[in-house]
Amino acid sequence: MKSTWKFFASVKLAIVLFILITLASILGTLIPQGRSAAEYTARYGGSSGLFVSLQLTRLYQSFWYLALLLLFALNTVVCTVSRFGPKWRRAFGPAVDANPQTLMTLKVKNRFRLALPIAAAKDRIAGLLRSRRYRLTESTTASGVVLLARKRRLGRFGSDVVHLGLLVILAGGFTSGLGGRRAEVPLLEGQTADVPHAAFQVRLDKFETEYYPRGEVKDWKSTVTVLENGAPVLTRVVMVNHPLTYRGFSFFQTSYGWDWDNPRFELEVRKRADAAFSKTVALKVGERAPVDDADVSHVIVRQFVPDFVIGEGNQVQSRSQEPNNPAAMVEAWKGEERVFSGWIFAKYPDFGQGHTAGQSALAFVLKNYTAAPYSVLEAAKDPGVTFIWLGCVLVTAGFFLAFYWPPREIRVVLEEVQGKIEVTTGGQAAKSRETFQSEFDQIFESARRPA
Amino acid sequence: MTESTLFTIAFIFYVAALLVDFASLFARREKWARNGLALAAAGLVFHTAALILRTVVSHHAPFTNMYESLSFLSWAVVVALIVFGRKTQVPKLGPYLMLIVVGLVALASSPLMPKGATPLVPALQSYWLWLHVSVTLLGEAFFTVAFVSSLLYLAADTEEKKEKLDALSYRAVAVGFPLFTLGGLIFGMVWAYRAWGSYWTWDPKEVWSLITWFVFALYLHTRVVMGWKGKRSAIVAILGFLAALFTYFGVNYLLAGLHSYA
Numbered sequence: 094m095k096s097t098w099k100f101f102a103s104v105k106l107a108i109v110l111f112i113l114i115t116l117a118s119i120l121g122t123l124i125p126q127g128r129s130a131a132e133y134t135a136r137y138g139g140s141s142g143l144f145v146s147l148q149l150t151r152l153y154q155s156f157w158y159l160a161l162l163l164l165f166a167l168n169t170v171v172c173t174v175s176r177f178g179p180k181w182r183r184a185f186g187p188a189v190d191a192n193p194q195t196l197m198t199l200k201v202k203n204r205f206r207l208a209l210p211i212a213a214a215k216d217r218i219a220g221l222l223r224s225r226r227y228r229l230t231e232s233t234t235a236s237g238v239v240l241l242a243r244k245r246r247l248g249r250f251g252s253d254v255v256h257l258g259l260l261v262i263l264a265g266g267f268t269s270g271l272g273g274r275r276a277e278v279p280l281l282e283g284q285t286a287d288v289p290h291a292a293f294q295v296r297l298d299k300f301e302t303e304y305y306p307r308g309e310v311k312d313w314k315s316t317v318t319v320l321e322n323g324a325p326v327l328t329r330v331v332m333v334n335h336p337l338t339y340r341g342f343s344f345f346q347t348s349y350g351w352d353w354d355n356p357r358f359e360l361e362v363r364k365r366a367d368a369a370f371s372k373t374v375a376l377k378v379g380e381r382a383p384v385d386d387a388d389v390s391h392v393i394v395r396q397f398v399p400d401f402v403i404g405e406g407n408q409v410q411s412r413s414q415e416p417n418n419p420a421a422m423v424e425a426w427k428g429e430e431r432v433f434s435g436w437i438f439a440k441y442p443d444f445g446q447g448h449t450a451g452q453s454a455l456a457f458v459l460k461n462y463t464a465a466p467y468s469v470l471e472a473a474k475d476p477g478v479t480f481i482w483l484g485c486v487l488v489t490a491g492f493f494l495a496f497y498w499p500p501r502e503i504r505v506v507l508e509e510v511q512g513k514i515e516v517t518t519g520g521q522a523a524k525s526r527e528t529f530q531s532e533f534d535q536i537f538e539s540a541r542r543p544a
Numbered sequence: 545m546t547e548s549t550l551f552t553i554a555f556i557f558y559v560a561a562l563l564v565d566f567a568s569l570f571a572r573r574e575k576w577a578r579n580g581l582a583l584a585a586a587g588l589v590f591h592t593a594a595l596i597l598r599t600v601v602s603h604h605a606p607f608t609n610m611y612e613s614l615s616f617l618s619w620a621v622v623v624a625l626i627v628f629g630r631k632t633q634v635p636k637l638g639p640y641l642m643l644i645v646v647g648l649v650a651l652a653s654s655p656l657m658p659k660g661a662t663p664l665v666p667a668l669q670s671y672w673l674w675l676h677v678s679v680t681l682l683g684e685a686f687f688t689v690a691f692v693s694s695l696l697y698l699a700a701d702t703e704e705k706k707e708k709l710d711a712l713s714y715r716a717v718a719v720g721f722p723l724f725t726l727g728g729l730i731f732g733m734v735w736a737y738r739a740w741g742s743y744w745t746w747d748p749k750e751v752w753s754l755i756t757w758f759v760f761a762l763y764l765h766t767r768v769v770m771g772w773k774g775k776r777s778a779i780v781a782i783l784g785f786l787a788a789l790f791t792y793f794g795v796n797y798l799l800a801g802l803h804s805y806a
Contacts, residue, residue, distance in 0.1 A: 104769045111762045118755050122748045122799055153746040252768075266744065275741070305663040312666050333666035334739045345741030346666075471741045481743055485730045492722040 101171035110165045117161065121152035154270070166263050173256045180253070184246040184500065187230055191239040191506045196519030201530050203537045206513040211238060214507055214514040217543065221536045227503065237508035244501050248523065251495025258487030265480025275473040278344075281352060281465050285320060288472050291342055294320040298328065300349065300468040313349050315468040331470060341474050348469035350414045353399045358462035360392060360423065365454055373460070389425050389432060389455060396422040399464070401438065409436075419462045425455055433457075499524035503533065516540070547601065548659070550594035551615065555649050557587030558622070562646050565639035580638050581629050584645075588622045595619060602661035607677040608668055610796070611659050614652035616678070617792075618645045620685035624716070628689055632712050634705075640692045672735035679727025684788050686720030687760075689713075691785035694778035710774055713781050714767065721760045724788070728753045748799040752791035759784035 100106065124144065125132070133141040133150060148155030182188065196202055207214045215238050219229055227242035276289040280297035287294050299316040318328045319339050329337045337344040357375070362384055364370045376382035376394060383391045396409065401420035404410035412418075418440060425433035432455065438444055439459040503520040518537060522529035561583035568576030595616065598606045607613040625641045651657070664673075690713045697709040732753065737743040744750060763780040766772040772780075 104765060107765060108762060108770075111758050111765070115755050115758045115762075118751050118758075121746070122751050122795075126746065153751075269743075307663075309663050310666065311663065312669070334670040334672075336738060336741065343741065345739075347741060473741050475742075478737065478743065481733065485733065489722075489726055489730065492725060496718050496722055 098171060098175075101168050102175040103168075104172065106168050107165075107172060110161065110168060114158075114161050114165060117152065117158055120149065121158075124149050124152070126153070127151055162263060166260055169256050169260060173253050177253060180249050183502075184243065184249045187232070191232075191234070191241070191504050193506050193508070193517035196504055196506065196517050199519035199521060201521070201526070201533050202517075202519040203533070204515070204517045205537070205541050206510065206515050207541070208513050211507055211509060211514050214516065215240065218505055218507075218516065218536075218540050221539055222503065222505075225532065225536060227501075237506060237514075240503075240505040240507075242503040242505070245498045246500055248494050248498035248500040251491050251493070251498065254491030254494055255488050256491075258484045258489075258491055260484075261480050261487060262484030265477040265484055267477070268480055269475050269477030273473070273475040273477060275471060275475070277347065277469050278472050279467050279469045280315075281467045284467075288342060290474060291340065291472070292321075293326075293340065294323075295344065295470070295472075296320055296325075297468055300466050302349065302466075313346050313468070315346055315470065317344065317470070341476075343473050343475070345471045345473065346468065347471040349466065350469070351399070351416075351464035351466050353397070353411065353414065353464045356397045356399070356462055356464045358394075358397065358419075358421065359460045360394065360421070361458040361460060362386075362389060362392060362425070363456040363458070364388065365456055384425075388427060390428055391426050392457075393424045393426070394421045395424060397462075399462070401436070416462060419459060421459050423457055425457075496524075501529055501532075503536075545593075545597075547594050547597045550590050550597060551649075551653070554587045554591035554594060555646075555653065557583050557590065558618075558642060558646050558649060561587060562639065562642040565642055569635060569639050574635060577635055577638055580642070581626065584622055584629075584638075584642060585626060588619065588626070591615075591619050591622070598661065604661075604664050604668075605674045605677065607681070608664060608673070609658065609662070611652050611657035612661075613677065613681065613792075614648050614657065617681045617685060618648035618652065620682045621645050621648065621688050623682070624685040624689045624719075627719075628712065628716065632708070634693065634696070634708055634712055636696050637689070637692060637712070640696065641689065644688060644692065667739045670735060670739065672731060672738065676727055676731040676735050679723055679731060681727075683720045683722075683724030683727055684792060686716045686723065687781075687785045687788050690716035690720060690781045694781040694785075697778040698775065706774065710777065713778060717760060717763060717781060717784075721764065724753075724760070725757060728791075729757060749791065749795045752787065752795050756784060756787040756791050759787050 125136075127150065130141075130145070133144060137144055144150055148157065152158055193204075197204065207217075209217070215231075219231075219240060222229060222240070222242040225244070227244045228246070230241040230243075232239045232241075274290045278286050278288065278295065280286055280295070280300075282297055282300055285294050285296040296318045297315055298318055299314075301314050303311040303314065305311050312332050315331045316328065317331050317337060319326045319337075327339070331337045331344055331346050333346045336346075356378065359373050359375050360382070361371060361373045370386075372384055372386065374382040374384065374392065376392070378394050378397050381391045381393055397419070398409060398411040399414065399416040399419050400412040401418045402410055402412040409420075409422075416439075418438065420436050420438045423433065423435065423437050424431055433453050437457045437459055439462060442456075442458050499522055501520065501522045503518060505516060505518040508515050508517075516537075518533075520529065520533045561580045564576055564583060565580035568574065568580060595606045598612070607616045621641060622645055625638065625645075629638055629641075693709045693713040693716065697706055697713065700706045700709055732750070733743040736745070736750075759780065763777065763784055766780065767777050
């Protein structure tokens with residue numbers, strides 16, 4: 094037990110862990126994380142199996158990386174606790190090691206005699222120390238009086254506060270990982286959806302994209318209403334950098350798009366032989382739309398894509414969500430006879446019309462294509478976040494204490510020697526020793542020769 | 545005056561400071577070094593004006609692309625030099641830091657860096673842009689001071705010089721490390737949470753900030769608890785700076801991730 098404690102109390106272990114965590118973290122930035130198995134096979138060939146079984150492809154969530162972090166946490170706890178007692182006594186304890194010989198070995202020191210009664214000498218020095226914001230602890234020994242003056246005592250605990258903050262952050266990280274719930278909620282305008290893991294719903298009232306004058310995206314704005322049992326509770330605009338928080342859930346604007354699976358469009362039917370003929374029908378994918386003409390009874394659109402491209406395996410795909418190259422697979426029927434079948438392109442109306450049916454007598458124009466915009470909100474309930482912010486505050490405060498609140502300590506021994514009071518004093522400061530030296534000198538100059 | 549004119553004037557002052565600094569070093573006229581510092585400070589005035597003008601014209605914080613952030617980083621290094629340069633008795637600090645400043649400004653001015661001010665994408669529209677980037681780069685500027693003094697330590701010949709350089713390196717880390725932690729990691733987490741909905745995603749830039757943080761934590765622990773000083777400390781500080789440099793530059797060009805702005 095004792096040796097285990099010693100093992101974890103060692104700063105050498107901390108150094109080893111610093112180095113191991115650093116190296117592991119570097120490795121994780123060299124191997125792309127969380128990709129598909131196929132991508133790893135393409136990248137690493139036969140050794141990809143080894144990568145996966147060593148969890149190198151999800152390294153930061155791997156058993157061994159988390160184990161390193163836990164060891165690091167344990168090491169931090171034990172190191173901090175084992176050094177805390179002596180520090181606490183140094184800062185707040187009443188015990189004073191006030192051997193004048195020891196004091197005279199310090200770098201900042203002084204020794205002089207005052208022709209005053211001991212109580213008056215003590216009061217004078219104590220007053221000077223107090224006016225410089227030192228807190229005094231007084232004790233009486235066989236040979237005289239000892240004053241222990243300390244200020245900025247909390248400065249000793251800077252590193253402890255940083256360590257505590259780091260532990261709270263790590264606890265927050267584990268809490269987020271284990272207890273965090275997040276889900277993407279895609280919503281069309283007007284649509285209401287249950288929030289996963291929550292007892293309320295959200296409705297997207299409106300979604301708009303704002304642009305800068307030169308066309309770059311300025312903002313995505315989702316107007317969202319929270320509903321409890323069907324009744325609206327509050328309405329807010331959710332934007333990137335402006336999440337909505339309700340009952341422990343936060344809603345972030347993460348993505349957007351258009352519902353091209355349910356596009357709306359119009360098809361104009363023309364005849365090559367009859368320039369005067371034109372009939373426009375509005376229709377949906379897969380729906381028979383009557384044209385009611387002697388040459389064409391009805392049309393059907395079998396497929397619609399907003400950004401036509403021939404992908405792998407000669408499959409028609411959409412390159413993007415943007416309507417860059419809208420195309421529709423159109424069939425025209427004359428009763429039971431299919432008179433046209435082929436892709437038509439909104440932006441290239443003359444391209445390819447009639448490739449299947451030879452020189453078709455019919456021509457088509459794809460017009461007024463739109464799709465309902467949708468917004469994707471990320472709904473997150475992350476109980477770890479509170480710990481994270483608390484830990485961040487502690488780390489910041491700890492750094493302030495450690496670097497900018499250096500403790501100072503002055504010990505004064507007053508003894509009666511040959512009818513006078515001999516004052517022996519020595520001081521220690523954790524940082525900025527020159528300013529401390531000048532403060533020390535001023536205090537004891539004034540003690541010797543009061544103005 | 546336009547922003548680029550002000551920036552060019554600042555550059556000229558920095559080059560003049562560099563020349564005067566090196567002249568004072570080689571001619572062993574320490575009084576000239578004060579003139580070098582004054583020239584750097586004059587350059588800083590014009591540089592500050594250039595940054596303010598760019599902010600006014602673009603309506604956003606002047607660190608949204610590589611040109612802007614290099615400009616701000618070089619500004620921060622000059623600030624760090626002025627903070628330390630007046631008190632410290634290390635004559636070589638000024639010349640070598642100014643060499644880095646002139647290098648950074650030259651890189652910012654090079655055709656590699658597009659200078660156009662583009663409107664902010666939604667993710668960057670936040671006051672955290674100011675806090676996160678400025679405090680982080682300021683921290684990295686102090687790491688640069690630690691780097692230069694550590695290199696000078698390794699090259700120093702006398703014990704007296706070594707002692708001063710070792711102390712300077714530690715003091716620079718003592719300023720840079722809290723700033724980097726606060727700006728880079730803490731403000732970064734707060735902003736990531738607001739913009740992306742998650743305070744930590746193990747994005748390469750985040751991981752490399754953490755690595756940088758670990759190296760400087762190693763520096764402090766080996767020094768304060770294990771009593772390392774001098775050569776070993778200097779090497780750790782140099783490694784820390786290189787990690788910070790990779791976080792700043794390398795990640796953008798070599799590793800893909802969410803953090804693809806600058």
